[in-house]
Amino acid sequence: MMETGPPLLEVENIEKRFGGVRALQGASLSIAEGETVALVGDNGAGKSTLVKAVAGVQPADSGTIRLRGREVAIRSAKDAGALGVEVLYQDLALANTLDVAANVFLGDEPLWLKLGWFSVPDTRRMDAETAATLDRLRIDIPDPKRPVANLSGGQRQAVAIGRTIHRGRRELLILDEPTAALGVEEVRKVLALLRSLRDEGQTMIIVSHDLEHVFQVSDRIAVMRQGRVQAVVRTSEVTKTDIVRLIVGDIEDAVA
Ligand SMILES: Nc1ncnc2c1ncn2[C@@H]1O[C@H](COP(=O)(O)OP(=O)(O)OP(=O)(O)O)[C@@H](O)[C@H]1O
Ligand SMILES: [Mg+2]
Structure with missing residues (x-):
């Protein structure tokens, strides 16, 4: 990949506490x-907390976030949205009470009449x-x-x-466990969708416990442990065993 200009996203030295817990x-x-x-x-490593800091839902206590080299203040979800950062949360x-179409358009409904x-x-x-979007996802909602x-958990995930x-291309799309609630066939479709978003050049962070999925969709893998990103490696240069060992802290940390 050719590097041009600063990284899209740089987070540096982010700290976040919940009472006595240093997440x-x-x-x-x-x-x-x-x-x-x-x-x-692993569970509790800080993945969702990091994602929520970038998304502004739980702003960081300290640290720096830069988008395209420019330091940004992300103190709310609204701040993040205005910067083009969109998140699909683990807890959906x-x-x-609204139907599928109303959820797809939430907050962004086209108007038939306005007086x-x-x-x-x-x-x-x-x-x-909505039908066209779900069709693109090839996910069936009766x-x-x-x-x-x-709806079932998987169908809800599909709607999200x-x-x-x-909503179209974003500066940064973050997905926290996008395949966790899905059945086998739905997982296949979501992975295909993620690959096509990647081919379209969408920048993404995907949080996942499923290393099979991780290897199918990622360019690099960032491994978190105890509230830090301990290693970043190129997906094509490592095996699943390497990643498991990095997750549990079995081998030296590496940065790619
Ligand atoms: N709202 C909160 N209040 C208190 N503690 C929290 C809160 N959110 C997260 N934590 C704690 O912060 C740490 C990191 O949690 P986080 O949810 O970021 O982990 P994770 O890597 O996403 O784990 P998982 O894989 O289980 O989703 C954990 O010890 C967790 O208990
Ligand atoms: Mg999490």
């Missing part, structure tokens, strides 16, 4: 534009675009008119991913 203890990570980095590590945030404060969403367009509370891709 992040000087975590640093750098990601080039167009790159897909898998973030791995869907509006349970001052009075507006009517263009539900026909929403339904059609009745998209049902409130999403009634549909919402993410429907």
Whole structure:
């Protein structure tokens, strides 16, 4: 890959405490534009906390975040969104009482009619675009008119991913365990989708416990342990055994 300009994202020395728990203890990570980095590590290593710091949902206590070389203050999810950072969380945030299309468009509904404060969403367009998005994902939701509370875990995950891709290209797309709740066939589809997003040049951080999936979609792998990124390696240059050993702290740390 040709390096041009500063990395898309640089996080440096991020610290985050929850009471007595030091969830992040000087975590640093750098990601080039167009790159897909898998973030791995044992339960409690700090992956979700790091992602939430970049996403602004749980801002860091200290440390620096730069986008394209420019230091940015990310103190809320709104700050992150304005900078083009979009996150798909491990603990899904869907509006349970709304149907699939309403969730795909949440906060961004096309209007059929707008008169001052009075507006009517263009539900026909929403339904059609939602069907096209789910079609692209090739994930089947039998009745998209049902409130999403009634969907299975995998279907809910599909809706969340549909919402993410429907919004189009982002500076940075972060996915926390995107395949965790899915069945075998759904996993295959989501992995194919992630690969096609990568081919389109979307920069991504993907948190996953599934090393099989990690090896299928990532350019590099960042290994977290005890609140730090302990190693970053090129996926093509390592084996799953290497990664397992890095996760448990069995071999020397490495940086690629
Ligand atoms: N809101 C919170 N309040 C208190 N402690 C927290 C909170 N969120 C995370 N922690 C703690 O911070 C540490 C890192 O947690 P984090 O969720 O980032 O781990 P993780 O690497 O995402 O793990 P997993 O693979 O299980 O999702 C853990 O010790 C966890 O208990
Ligand atoms: Mg987590």
